[in-house]
Structures are given as C-alpha cells and as structure tokens.
C-alpha cells in the first residue's frame with residue numbers, strides 16, 4: 001500500500017535589499033523551521049540567491065501545505081507578497097505564514113493582508129511547530145502563543161510567548177540547504193566566510209533601535225564550546241577561512257569574548273562583522289584586546305551614534321563620546337578596524353548642529369586613525385523603536401498598507417522634521433566612505449577586465465581625492481559623480497556579473 005506523502009512545507013527567504021548583492025544564508029527561516037519533525041513533514045528551502053528561484057518556488061508550492069516566509073521591514077515585504085501571490089496562484093489551498101521582524105512589530109496590518117493566512121510573532125520555532133500541526137489537522141491555532149490568524153473575517157492575535165534562551169534552540173538545519181557553500185561570503189578579511197549567530201537580543205534599549213521590542217532586552221548566548229564546534233564543523237566541511245558574526249551585540253560579556261578568542265587562536269581563521277557598544281569595549285582589559293587581535297579579529301561595528309553627549313543622552317544610548325575615544329586607540333594599536341556608525345536626525349535634536357559635530361569628529365579621526373571607517377544613517381522610525389512616540393508627535397505617519405512598507409528604506413525621506421537634504425547627504429556619504437575605506441580599490445581590482453584595470457584604478461584614485469575633499473569640507477552639492485556611481489551600483493549585475501563581494 002502506498003504511504004501518503006509527507007505534507008510539504010516550503011520555506012522562502014526573499015531578497016532583503018536591492019542595494020546589497022548578497023544577504024547571507026537564510027538563517028531566519030532555518031531557525032524558524034528547526035523544531036519541525038522532518039519524519040512527518042517534507043521541508044523545502046527556497047532562497048532568492050539561487051538561479052531560477054521563482055520557477056522553483058512555483059513548482060514546490062504547487063503541492064505544498066504551507067509556505068513560510070521571513071520578512072523584515074522594507075524591500076523584503078514586496079518580495080514576500082510576490083511569493084505569496086505566486087504560491088496562491090498555483091495552489092489556492094496553500095497557507096501562507098509570515099514570520100520575522102515586520103509581522104512581529106506590525107502584526108495587525110500584516111495579518112489583514114489578503115495574501116497572508118497566519119503570522120508568527122517573535123521567536124519562530126515553537127509557535128511555527130504548533131501552527132503547522134494545527135494546519136495539518138485542519139484546526140485553527142486557537143491560543144497557540146505568538147500566532148495570529150483569521151476567523152470569520154476577524155483577526156485573532158495571540159500573546160507572544162516569553163523569550164526563549166538561545167540555548168533552547170535546536171541547531172539550525174543546514175542540511176536543508178542543497179549547497180551551503182553557495183552561501184560563503186567574500187569579505188574584506190576572508191575569501192570563504194560563514195555567518196554564525198552566537199547570541200540573541202541585547203540588554204540595552206537605545207531609542208532608535210528595534211531590538212528591545214523584539215527580544216525584550218533579554219540577551220542570551222551560546223557557550224564558547226558550542227560556537228567553536230560549529231566553526232570547526234564549517235571548517236572541515238567547507239574549508240572556511242573566516243567567520244561573520246550576525247549577533248546584535250556580541251560583546252556583552254567580556255569573559256565569554258576572551259574565552260572565545262583563546263579558542264579561536266589555534267583555528268587560524270579571521271573573523272569580524274561583530275556589533276558592539278563603545279562603553280563595553282572601553283572597559284575591556286588590554287589582555288582581552290590582545291586576545292581579540294591574536295584570535296584573528298578583523299573588525300568591529302561600533303555604535304558611536306553621535307559625537308555629542310547631549311544627543312547620546314536623548315538616544316538613551318548609555319554611553320559617552322569619551323568611550324569611543326577610549327576604544328579607538330586600543331583598536332588602532334592592534335590594527336583592528338573599527339567601523340564607526342552614526343545616526344543623525346533623531347527627534348528633538350538639532351540636526352545641523354549634530355551633523356557638523358559628527359563631521360568634525362570624523363575628519364579629526366581620519367587624520368589620526370587610518371584604521372577606523374565611518375557610516376552615517378538618517379534616523380528612520382522603524383516599527384517598535386522607542387522614538388516612535390516622539391516621531392508621531394512631530395508629524396511622522398506610518399505607511400497605511402503593507403505594500404507601502406515595502407518601499408521603506410533606511411534612508412527613506414519619512415521623518416518630517418529631517419530636512420530633505422540629509423537623507424541625500426547620508427546616501428552620498430555611504431559611497432564616499434566606501435571609497436575612503438579602500439573598499440572600492442579592492443572591488444575595482446577584483447572585477448575590472450585586465451586590459452582596463454589601469455584606467456579603472458586611475459578613475460578610482462581621482463574619485464578618492466574628490467570624495468576626500470567633499471568629506472573634509474562637507475561639500476555635498478552637485479553630486480554628479482555620486483549619481484553616476486549609483487547608476488552603476490543599481491546595474492551592478494550588468495556591469496560585474498554575479499558577485500558576492502561586498503560593495
């Protein structure tokens with residue numbers, strides 16, 4: 001007698017940003033599906049990076065019970081809706097489940113969309129496991145925590161469950177990816193870097209950040225042995241030469257960091273992409289800093305946020321510019337690159353004064369610190385940020401529809417108190433800082449055809465000087481070269497073909 005086929009769950013990872021050619025491995029959907037019993041369900045992962053993923057999605061959804069899609073605010077929403085529409089077109093009975101940051105922080109509006117049958121809020125594995133069992137048995141999810149569903153035209157949204165410790169999460173089912181190697185990234189420090197997640201959440205509550213609304217300030221971390229075993233496994237299987245850490249705040253516990261660094265030394269790998277706060281790192285002992293260097297740490301993404309202590313206070317950042325000033329020399333002495341991130345335009349703060357202070361700080365640092373690099377963002381009120389209240393009071397309006405949220409970007413001109421030139425300036429700066437950091441020289445060398453290499457490098461050095469001038473003098477008018485670069489970046493595939501090099 002034929003056994004009935006296992007019910008099929010298709011998990012889709014939509015592209016997150018048009019600006020980035022490569023988003024990393026689909027960790028969100030892998031984690032979400034990690035409690036699903038693979039003896040009972042057939043789970044198929046479809047990722048936007050793979051060629052012909054739309055055709056595969058169409059084929060796989062035709063006989064599937066569930067399409068699970070991850071979704072953060074912005075571009076990913078449009079891609080999520082397109083996938084849901086395609087799935088419903090080939091299989092009207094399929095149930096579309098949307099999980100991740102956007103449905104968690106905007107549950108009602110997301111669930112009210114006609115293409116969405118269920119939402120899962122917060123951490124996925126437990127709610128999703130219970131939900132698919134209900135769907136399989138033809139039941140509504142009732143009181144399953146963290147799930148939103150529709151009944152008789154009404155939206156029913158259950159309370160989120162308490163935050164789970166990261167150590168209760170099963171390992172990510174990487175075996176569901178046909179070729180994990182396709183997800184290794186080329187970065188400025190490694191040719192074959194794997195993404196890892198070693199902790200979850202963040203104890204702080206900065207007013208411009210979504211983290212606390214999602215993980216409720218609960219920071220939990222994997223023990224060092226667990227992380228090292230994972231890295232060793234990647235090294236043996238895929239010959240990785242580097243690791244990118246995707247944690248929101250890797251440096252909370254100095255003892256854990258020091259232990260991790262000691263254990264990394266014999267592996268001889270480079271690592272980076274780690275996010276941090278300056279007050280934490282300013283407190284680290286020289287011994288820990290030495291270990292960080294010895295273990296192959298390449299860079300740290302530092303939330304400097306502002307050069308003004310008054311603004312840092314308004315941001316509830318909990319650190320001071322003096323902390324950054326203490327961190328930079330420690331990193332510089334050891335050749336660890338610090339990626340300094342600034343945010344301008346938070347509510348209630350004089351943006352021009354702040355911007356000028358930030359640029360003065362950046363230019364002073366550029367003179368003394370050849371290792372530090374800079375990023376500047378215009379504040380964008382994302383769902384769940386504590387600044388939302390002040391933003392509404394200052395006339396900010398959230399998009400009315402899910403589709404409109406799909407156009408939301410980090411540099412969107414959405415905050416009425418931010419003069420319109422600033423989002424444009426921060427866009428320009430993102431390109432100028434890339435040149436000044438030397439990234440573009442590396443990219444040009446890697447992708448220019450050999451017979452044009454000389455010319456391309458010459459053009460790069462002319463632009464480098466021009467951008468250096470612009471940054472030094474805060475001169476952002478007539479950005480003709482910037483517009484040309486954006487033209488090329490938007491068509492990068494046409495110019496450079498497929499690439500996983502970070503631009």
Ligand code: B12
Nearest residue numbers: 017028031032068070072073074075099100101120123124
């Ligand atoms: C890697 C990453 C990216 C990648 C893409 C990731 C992807 N999914 O494709 C890249 C680099 C492209 C990226 C881009 C951006 N990102 Co980002 N990114 C991250 C980061 C660092 C890690 C994501 C991750 O893999 N986490 C690990 C997984 C396991 O956790 P998770 O995604 O939360 O998934 C869990 C649950 O959410 C849930 N779940 C998730 N999906 C699904 C699906 C289903 C069906 C179910 C049931 C459950 C479920 O279950 C999972 C397990 O519990 C997070 C911060 C963080 N540490 O999480 C920020 C984060 C997600 N990014 C964020 C932002 C703001 C951005 C950007 C806008 C700007 C920027 N500079 O980062 C752009 C987006 C571009 C755009 N919209 O135009 C915010 C999201 C805010 C929001 N409201 O959406 C975060 C939280 C950072 C922050 N604290 O502000 N990002």
Ligand code: SF4
Nearest residue numbers: 202204205206209211
């Ligand atoms: S900005 Fe960084 S330190 Fe502040 S809450 Fe977000 S993740 Fe934590």
